[in-house]
Amino acid sequence: MLNKDLVIIGGGSAGMAAAIEAKKNGVDDILILEKDSVLGGILNQCIHNGFGLTEFKEELTGPEYLQRFVKQVEELGIEYRCDALVLDVTKDKVVTYSNAEDGVVSLQAKAIVFATGCYERGAGAIQIPGDRCAGIITAGTAQKYLNIHGFLAGKRIVILGSGDIGLIMARRMTLEGAKVLCVSEIMPYSNGLNRNIAQCLTDYDIPLYLSRSVSKVVGKHGRVEKVILSAVDDKMKFIPGTEMEFECDTLLLSIGLIPYVSLLDKIKAEMSSTRGAKVNDYFETSIPGVFACGNCLHVHDVVDFVTDEGRDAGKGAAKYIKGLVEKNTTILVKPGDGISYVIPQTITNKNADSITFKFRVRRPIQNVFVTFEDNGNEIAKFVRPVLIPSEMVMLKLNQAQLAKIESGEITVSIKERK
Amino acid sequence: MYDIVVIGAGVTGAFISRKLARFNLNVLLIDRENDVGNVTSNANSAIVHSGYDPVPGSLKAKFNVLGNKMFDQISDELDVHFYRIGSITVATSEAQLDMLKGLLERSHENGVEARILSKEELRDLEPNVSPNALGGLLAPTAGIVDPFNLVAHAVENAVDNGVVLHLDEEVIDIKDLKNHFVVKTNKASYESKVVINAAGLGCEKIARMVEDVDWHLTPRKGEYFVLDHYDLGLVNHVIFPLPSEKGKGVLVSLTSSNNYIVGPSSELVDDTEDFSTDGPTLGDVRRQATDLIPSIPFNQVIRVFSGIRPTTSRHDFIIESSKVNPNFINVAGIESPGLVSAPAIAEYVVDEIVSKLLNLEAKKSFNPCIKKYAKLNELDNKAREELIKENPEYGKIICSCEKVSLGEINDLFARSVPPHTVKAVKKRVRAGFGKCQGGFCSPYVTLIIAKHYGINPTEVKWDKDGSEILLEEVKHA
Numbered sequence: 099m100l101n102k103d104l105v106i107i108g109g110g111s112a113g114m115a116a117a118i119e120a121k122k123n124g125v126d127d128i129l130i131l132e133k134d135s136v137l138g139g140i141l142n143q144c145i146h147n148g149f150g151l152t153e154f155k156e157e158l159t160g161p162e163y164l165q166r167f168v169k170q171v172e173e174l175g176i177e178y179r180c181d182a183l184v185l186d187v188t189k190d191k192v193v194t195y196s197n198a199e200d201g202v203v204s205l206q207a208k209a210i211v212f213a214t215g216c217y218e219r220g221a222g223a224i225q226i227p228g229d230r231c232a233g234i235i236t237a238g239t240a241q242k243y244l245n246i247h248g249f250l251a252g253k254r255i256v257i258l259g260s261g262d263i264g265l266i267m268a269r270r271m272t273l274e275g276a277k278v279l280c281v282s283e284i285m286p287y288s289n290g291l292n293r294n295i296a297q298c299l300t301d302y303d304i305p306l307y308l309s310r311s312v313s314k315v316v317g318k319h320g321r322v323e324k325v326i327l328s329a330v331d332d333k334m335k336f337i338p339g340t341e342m343e344f345e346c347d348t349l350l351l352s353i354g355l356i357p358y359v360s361l362l363d364k365i366k367a368e369m370s371s372t373r374g375a376k377v378n379d380y381f382e383t384s385i386p387g388v389f390a391c392g393n394c395l396h397v398h399d400v401v402d403f404v405t406d407e408g409r410d411a412g413k414g415a416a417k418y419i420k421g422l423v424e425k426n427t428t429i430l431v432k433p434g435d436g437i438s439y440v441i442p443q444t445i446t447n448k449n450a451d452s453i454t455f456k457f458r459v460r461r462p463i464q465n466v467f468v469t470f471e472d473n474g475n476e477i478a479k480f481v482r483p484v485l486i487p488s489e490m491v492m493l494k495l496n497q498a499q500l501a502k503i504e505s506g507e508i509t510v511s512i513k514e515r516k
Numbered sequence: 517m518y519d520i521v522v523i524g525a526g527v528t529g530a531f532i533s534r535k536l537a538r539f540n541l542n543v544l545l546i547d548r549e550n551d552v553g554n555v556t557s558n559a560n561s562a563i564v565h566s567g568y569d570p571v572p573g574s575l576k577a578k579f580n581v582l583g584n585k586m587f588d589q590i591s592d593e594l595d596v597h598f599y600r601i602g603s604i605t606v607a608t609s610e611a612q613l614d615m616l617k618g619l620l621e622r623s624h625e626n627g628v629e630a631r632i633l634s635k636e637e638l639r640d641l642e643p644n645v646s647p648n649a650l651g652g653l654l655a656p657t658a659g660i661v662d663p664f665n666l667v668a669h670a671v672e673n674a675v676d677n678g679v680v681l682h683l684d685e686e687v688i689d690i691k692d693l694k695n696h697f698v699v700k701t702n703k704a705s706y707e708s709k710v711v712i713n714a715a716g717l718g719c720e721k722i723a724r725m726v727e728d729v730d731w732h733l734t735p736r737k738g739e740y741f742v743l744d745h746y747d748l749g750l751v752n753h754v755i756f757p758l759p760s761e762k763g764k765g766v767l768v769s770l771t772s773s774n775n776y777i778v779g780p781s782s783e784l785v786d787d788t789e790d791f792s793t794d795g796p797t798l799g800d801v802r803r804q805a806t807d808l809i810p811s812i813p814f815n816q817v818i819r820v821f822s823g824i825r826p827t828t829s830r831h832d833f834i835i836e837s838s839k840v841n842p843n844f845i846n847v848a849g850i851e852s853p854g855l856v857s858a859p860a861i862a863e864y865v866v867d868e869i870v871s872k873l874l875n876l877e878a879k880k881s882f883n884p885c886i887k888k889y890a891k892l893n894e895l896d897n898k899a900r901e902e903l904i905k906e907n908p909e910y911g912k913i914i915c916s917c918e919k920v921s922l923g924e925i926n927d928l929f930a931r932s933v934p935p936h937t938v939k940a941v942k943k944r945v946r947a948g949f950g951k952c953q954g955g956f957c958s959p960y961v962t963l964i965i966a967k968h969y970g971i972n973p974t975e976v977k978w979d980k981d982g983s984e985i986l987l988e989e990v991k992h993a
Contacts, residue, residue, distance in 0.1 A: 116634045133913065133916055181911075181912055183913035183916055185913075185919060194897060196900070196904070196911050196913055196919075197911050197912075198904065198908035198909065198912045199908065199909075199911070200911070201900075201901040201904040202897045202898075202900045202901040202904065202911075202913060204897065215957055216581075217951065217952040217956065218952065220818070220819075220952070220953040220954075220955060221818050221953075222742070222817060222818050222819030222953055223795065223817060223818060223953075224819065225741075225795065225798055225820045227792070227793060227794045227795050228792045228793070229790075229791065229792045230791070230792075230793075230821065231978070231979075231982060231983060232977070232978040232979070232983035232985050233980075235647055236955050238955065239954075239955050239956075241958065241984060243959055244990065246964065247959060247973070248989060248990045249973055249985065249986040249987075249990065250987050250988040250989075250990055251985065251986055253987050253988065261891070261896065268872075274990055275988075297877075314792075314794075315792075318789055318790065319982045320977070320978075320979065320980050320981055320982025320983035320984075321832060321982055321983055321984070336795075338950060347987065348987075356951075358951075358952075360745075360917070360951070363917050404590070411763065424964035484598065515977060
């Protein structure tokens with residue numbers, strides 16, 4: 099069996115950043131395995147701009163953004179394989195992939211970084227009532243058809259869910275001559291970034307209906323003919339008498355992304371409420387030497403943060419390979435009131451210069467404190483004027499703050515400012 | 517002139533055709549769908565029932581028990597996944613425990629192996645069963661099967677042995693000319709000495725083209741959940757509640773592809789074309805299922821679907837010649853346990869009915885086996901590697917959830933019942949059956965189908981006519 103120091107599964111933004119950073123930290127023997135025929139992952143089909151504001155202080159399209167990293171991968175001489183799907187991974191870090199030229203290859207890795215991205219929740223997962231016909235399609239799939247293959251999957255469209263891809267596709271398909279009738283969101287607030295609501299809906303006079311969802315899809319003759327939206331009450335139950343009917347040919351779904359981690363599941367990595375793996379401050383999962391980052395860890399709203407997280411995981415993997423990991427504690431990080439998840443879930447090195455915590459709030463909230471508490475004792479407190487679920491929050495604890503933790507658990511919570 | 521026209525390429529028509537292919541007969545198999553097994557056979561529990569439950573002496577009891585015994589050989593000959601995992605009917609009250617004894621007697625009357633499990637034995641076999649469960653009836657011969665390839669491969673085998681298959685062709689009239697029939701479709705007319713009506717939900721309509729039959733069919737809809745490949749061991753057997761007059765009840769089972777299936781509901785409906793699902797019905801299925809297995813992870817649901825089965829006014833299968841002309845044979849009302857019964861029904865129809873109408877002369881060249889498919893996920897790495905060397909397309913994975921290669925998809929087109937739609941590819945090789953439900957692979961599958969048939973991708977259908985996936989090719993300057 100071949101040996102590799104570091105195998106990175108997934109050659110998108112997270113995987114490329116992890117590879118580049120690991121290389122810069124002295125790991126030479128790296129292999130990126132990418133299932134698609136080119137590096138870059140989902141950014142290949144994100145031809146709109148808005149990428150790179152944090153990373154490069156300029157607005158790039160997805161392909162432009164990813165190309166900058168492909169260039170670095172090439173320049174650093176990092177080995178990669180495209181059209182290479184990983185069939186299996188073991189707890190002992192044997193990675194097996196399939197590829198037309200190489201056949202089936204098994205590699206013994208010293209460390210593995212999972213950067214496998216996420217997938218779109220589909221109609222079945224939320225049991226959309228009505229017919230299961232053609233014309234019900236996830237936004238990312240429609241994006242692939244349009245931007246990669248040059249085909250419109252719909253001409254009169256109702257969009258369910260106000261996730262960013264759905265908003266982007268509302269604009270994109272409008273520009274290609276489709277009519278987007280509305281966007282319907284079951285929550286009382288949008289799940290997309292505000293800039294996307296403005297630039298993709300408002301600018302094109304596309305209405306956004308909140309607290310409203312699809313109560314029936316009608317499509318008995320092969321394709322969607324009609325979508326009925328109904329208002330929902332605070333228990334998410336449809337309210338009779340509130341139906342709005344839309345004659346259309348397509349129901350585009352933008353109802354959430356889920357980390358794609360079948361193989362981490364298979365090797366029994368501990369999972370978190372994000373449906374990604376739990377990680378420590380090195381982005382290491384519960385399986386030693388197996389790391390995870392990017393959208394397969396938790397779904398990000400901005401690719402720049404994915405890149406950043408990939409770098410952190412690459413750095414963690416490099417330390418692991420070189421035996422430089424310092425672990426001196428086990429502190430669990432728990433999401434408290436108002437918070438859906440926090441990453442990392444565990445702190446293992448209290449002596450770190452700093453640790454950045456990433457989390458999302460459960461609902462939009464204004465004028466709050468974010469508190470880090472150890473058994474009720476405040477470790478740190480941050481004032482935030484507005485927090486919304488669609489924007490990931492990042493807060494850093496410095497060494498002095500970390501030193502204050504005494505018990506084996508801290509809680510991150512939202513508290514209203516009186 | 518055909519010797520026999522078989523109407524309907526569901527599981528019943530498929531096995532009848534395959535049985536007829538053993539003889540020197542000109543057989544035409546017609547279905548109005550663009551794929552075989554595309555209606556009732558495509559949406560059911562996919563259980564090879566043991567036969568403990570049908571009323572003793574009924575056709576259902578007879579053919580269920582006979583059919584069950586045939587499945588080891590059939591699954592081998594037709595290269596179809598089949599596993600005898602056994603079923604357990606769970607009692608959750610003292611009254612139900614008593615009913616289990618009745619079912620045990622019925623099992624024995626039907627000649628089906630079964631035994632009562634104590635509360636402890638049940639819990640040993642099924643650790644996730646409800647704490648309310650007091651005991652169960654174990655029927656070890658029950659199994660699970662891949663219903664899609666069961667039908668596709670049976671028809672493939674029939675076609676390989678000389679049966680002519682016409683898909684996408686609907687029978688609109690049948691003229692009984694006494695010495696033969698003229699079967700008129702939306703495309704052509706065919707003369708045939710014998711007609712076998714295995715048209716599933718359409719059986720009554722077809723039957724009434726030649727006779728005012730004294731039975732009728734009522735569609736009964738069942739809605740289901742499909743879960744992703746969740747940890748094995750949620751249930752180890754097919755778990756049933758006690759049966760009622762509405763059917764066998766909501767079951768929880770592993771599938772032949774290591775998913776879990778939960779359902780069905782059971783509702784009489786008017787419309788045989790309405791396959792919609794709805795929230796309240798599925799909510800009810802969920803409640804009934806969690807009464808048996810409280811820990812079903814419904815957050816792992818990847819799809820819901822509904823199937824419609826034809827229930828008959830006779831409460832039993834209808835397998836008989838028409839009163840006006842014995843050469844017209846109705847095989848109607850093949851609802852549950854139809855899937856398991858179909859191979860035995862086929863034996864009976866041909867050996868006991870057709871044999872009296874036509875001279876059956878064995879075909880020497882008949883081969884009951886289809887050529888084995890390359891199934892890469894069942895191979896070790898070395899064997900997979902060898903196949904990839906032979907054909908590099910086996911190395912390119914198209915469906916990453918179910919790990920289906922380009923080679924396995926392209927292999928389908930060389931077979932006698934090739935897929936024409938994205939759904940047909942899904943049914944054959946499971947591309948699009950996984951957690952992302954085709955989100956990633958459906959564009960590739962669409963393009964592969966377009967390329968093979970030399971059509972524009974906008975012409976590729978998801979399923980039936982009118983289900984084209986793409987509406988317009990975007991012209992770039």
